[in-house]
Amino acid sequence: MRVSTRFSDSVHILAFIEIYQDQRLSSELIANSIETSPVVVRRLMSTLRESGLIATKKGTAEPKLSKSPHEITLLDVYLATERAKQLFTLDTNTNPDCIVGGNIQKVLGSYYEDAKMAALRKFNNVSLQDIIETILVEQKAKEHNVQ
Template identity: 65%
Template sequence: MKVSTRFSDSIHILAFICIYQGKITLSSSNIASSLETSPVVVRRLMTSLKEAGFIKTKHGTPDPELLVDPQKITLLDVYLATEGQTPLFTIDHNTNPQCIVGGNIQSTLEDYYHHAETAAKAKLQQITLQDVIDTILVKQAEKEKQS
């Protein structure tokens, strides 16, 4: 099973827009090169970000624009915009109900997974896009200093 990267890719796109706004053309091709994906994937993700009210885009033109202050966009906001109500953890429901483990694993894990998901979402609510951008810029400055 492949794990979705829509969430992290959407954070990447928002950070890219903030950091490179006014410095380079923010075409889906340029953003895609940073993500090492196709411009089509970028445009799909940007549609979700636009529908969530985070960015403004104009069909046929580059340079999307951030509409919300990065300090006001939490990672939970981005998660909900890109993943919706998709659970963080999934349980395999195709197990043998006659087996002690197979017959009890789902109900056992549901409670644990619920607590872990609640804690993860609470943490994501505390981290803003600005926090991510600031960390990226600090890490880049450290890399440049070492060069």
């Protein structure tokens, strides 16, 4: 089963829009950075627009963030792109007559919910600006051959 990259690709798009805001930002250019197709980028941008995170004008390559990068959290992006999708999935086809199979869903479900809440709290405390600043620091380190 392939894991979705919608969330990380959406964060990528938002950071790209902010960092390259003074350039013409076609879906082809953004897709080149993500190494995906322009169709995928347009679909994700549509979702981001519907969620109020970006503004676009039909027929132009000028997407803009709808809010300051300080105001956009990873939780905003996650909820926009993944909606109610579970972070973890339980196998519900286990043997209820087995000690493990009969109890694993309840036990793991509790731990999964704790982990999900921890992740969502963390996402809520990280802004797009934090991501952008870290990207720029990483790039500067690369330019100075510091790993």
